[in-house]
Amino acid sequence: MKKELILLGLMLGSGAVATRAQKLVIGSRVPDLKGVAWSTLPPRTEAPMLIEFYAPDNASSARFFPKLAEIQHRHGNGNRGIQIVVLTRGVAATTLDSLRARYGERYFIGSDPDGRVYRAFHVQYVPYTILVNSKGELYWQGNLGNLPTSTLEGVR
Template sequence: MKKTVFVLLAALAAAAAAGQNIALGERAPEPKVQCWLDGRQPAEAPMTYVEFFHSASRNSLEAIRHLQRISEKVGDRLRIVVLVHEPEEKIAPLLTPYLSEHLGVGCDPNGKLFTAYDVRYVPFGVLLGPRHRALWMGNTLQLTPEIIEKSK
């Protein structure tokens, strides 16, 4: 019975990971956004982390806090772009406190980037290197500064 449950859980995890439309090492869509929350675009950096956010997910907000802590450790080596496709008036009270030189919230009102990345669950993010090649992807709460350092 335990073996059956384990196999079922492993299959579900693989299916969820396969749902994303990005391949490691391949070029990913550039995170071009229509507007920036509070007009604050994050500074350029050698690597970009694209985080997909939805206010209905409690884990999405925890992922933003996690990214803020990572940003404090890696500094100007990482640019964090949080993408939202909800109205600005809804997400501004939640995300404005996390804006910084390295973390910005980009508006994707039509969800084009969510579709381009085939996002099916949040928190989900993609670490991009130079030329927008995918270096790491997955549940943002599993991202560590060590993963970022190894991905250079």
């Protein structure tokens, strides 16, 4: 009996953590990007955005740049194409300068110096990706490696 109670407590506790980490709901309005220090021009709010929460010291984050380039090439053209936004949290200015020099013509790059935007989006880990439609609603969230092409094609 004691083992069953312990297992039940562990299951309930882990479920509470998972629920707390995912407070954004598909179809709900996403928080704005106020507070971001942009290294490039800010993205347009009337077009879809793929927001990649990025940490330069995280190897998993860095390996997604080729996938971002592919998405930009296939889905980012024109005024209604998907805008790629790369957000960092509290990184050095030299890191932002390096990102801007390398990707600034293709992506919108910004820093969240005090973590306010990360908290508003409930980012618990990186890399973390969200896809926002042109109405500012959450369309998809998760790991960029799991983002289906059909989802990218369906966002407007």
